[in-house]
Amino acid sequence: MADADGGRRSPTTIYDIARELGVSPSTVSRALHKPGRTSAKTEARIRAAAEALGYRINPLARALPTGRTGTLGLILSDITNPVWFELIRGAERVTAEHGRTLVLAESQESPDLERRTAERLVPSVDGFVLVASRLPDAGIRALAASKPLVVVNRLVSGVDCLVPDVAPGLRAALDHLAAAGHRALAFLSGPAASWMSRTRWEIAFEEAPARGLSIVEIGPGAPTTAGGQAALRRVLASGASAVLAYNDLMAIGLLRACRDAGVAVPGRLSIVGFDDIFGSDFTSPPIATIRSPLGALGGDAVRRLIGARDASPPLATEFVPRGSTAPPGYGP
């Protein structure tokens, strides 16, 4: 039996303070939130009483007349995808630092659920951060028409977007592979609808030839370990000696498939992933990867939303070399 809700004292309001001190509630409100609007003496008395009575402002009551709720909505397709952990933390940190509250929602990969969730949240939030949105561009613009909104990891025209610069890390990875002697590269692409997968492919496609690397696209595939695992046969058939996987999960899946099939990594196949997710350095060999600054991205998205000065430099990616790459044919 749960405890019968009883005995919860109702919290102190500005009316309690006003009555206690014989002033009007509006004076209390101004003393607490409009510096200089009341006399120093009154303000001090009111602050003391508020402290003594344990007063906490009720954000809901404040939100009603002002429209400022003090909460932000973070919507992503899949909460448990480790790619987003640092982003979630970054967003939460910055939100809390500014005294705001973060509500978290998951679209479970469904555009329709994403739209309904966002609409449900509209009256409760001051703005949205949309990560890996599954909505069509028009849906995102429609949402942006009702609330401030920042889109992360996707470009939508007419909307504030935050996307890391894929090129630096990717170029470094290509340099690294080319220098090791690779000549044939395969790109394992993610979901067809993924803007980020397309972008990564396009840059790799653009940059590989100049380094003497041939490149083929294999996919699209599910952006999961299963998706990576399923791609091994096509990778081997392609004759590539190195693989760029759309993300670390696919890279890990591919690595696992290699182990099961007796394909040596990095001897027969070098593997590079994207994102540097938690766990990508647990494997053996650990997965080389192109790190995205996702924690910074989450924090910056929130800062941009609440209009705080956005002093962060453009967000570059970075190649993280690890044991999963080597010259082709290297080893036993």
Added chain:
Amino acid sequence: MADADGGRRSPTTIYDIARELGVSPSTVSRALHKPGRTSAKTEARIRAAAEALGYRINPLARALPTGRTGTLGLILSDITNPVWFELIRGAERVTAEHGRTLVLAESQESPDLERRTAERLVPSVDGFVLVASRLPDAGIRALAASKPLVVVNRLVSGVDCLVPDVAPGLRAALDHLAAAGHRALAFLSGPAASWMSRTRWEIAFEEAPARGLSIVEIGPGAPTTAGGQAALRRVLASGASAVLAYNDLMAIGLLRACRDAGVAVPGRLSIVGFDDIFGSDFTSPPIATIRSPLGALGGDAVRRLIGARDASPPLATEFVPRGSTAPPGYGP
């Protein structure tokens, strides 16, 4: 330059509908939320108008007179700890299923920040889920006095608590190790303040002798890969042939230290972790672990909070055998 907030249409209210139809706002409210209170005809007209005008209820406005905000607060010490991913997802799913909203907050391991965060959220939420709380028991009880509250993974008297049954999985793991021929076991403990670490140790201590296993505690240590890594020398010195780590992160850290030190796993040392976190099967060998039903735990905590029928059976743990255990001295 951010876009100048302009041109956002204000959402439809029940007053808009009432004016449109020439009825009173109270009738609109009742038509939409008090089945049978208005005539079928009126209700149909109002529903049609609400649909046509794109009406969405404003949860904040509703919360003010009723006190029901429709949102729940989930507070945990560390958002990015992979242990909680499934729990967060479970809580979010169930929350959304019931049309509620989940706000996420992180105490960053600080009791003081945890208390302040909770207090700030009090007026905005209908209740709390506290996970791995760093508050003293009295602090938790004080919070429970102002809002309904469920504590996960810790027992606090006088408060609704949800803790998985550690014994079944742990017994199975001990059986497994004993059957493999191990005689000397070490337990790598986590933070001194962790209720769960203490509990796991106590049960292992209780159950090991009956299986012919000696057991020693090594620690306390940080519940991270670094903490596990740091413990290797003491583990080796203890003469144990098998290790039970407080959690998978420590197990992974220990495994990594073994690799660096040339200690064969599972040949020289068998390793078992706790929680079955994401990534614990990426290692080689993959880490055997005692799985906690954390997704179910998150969902159940929310269900309990909102008073939905709690039909779930008691939550048992489960041993997941993997390559990190073998008979002592096994292998090359």
Added chain:
DNA sequence: TATGGTCTGGCAACCGATTGCCGGACCGAC
């Protein structure tokens, strides 16, 4: 002393719902 400005506090409307109470309309029964 009259005038005008600044400082300070109160009054009351407002945000968008919910809900207790009232009363008119309508029904059937006696």
Added chain:
DNA sequence: GTCGGTCCGGCAATCGGTTGCCAGACCATA
């Protein structure tokens, strides 16, 4: 025809803040 009950809609208060407007107090200046 009267009475009692049910059905259905409206009025107005309420939740807890915010804020535009007003007025009295006080000060300085002419």
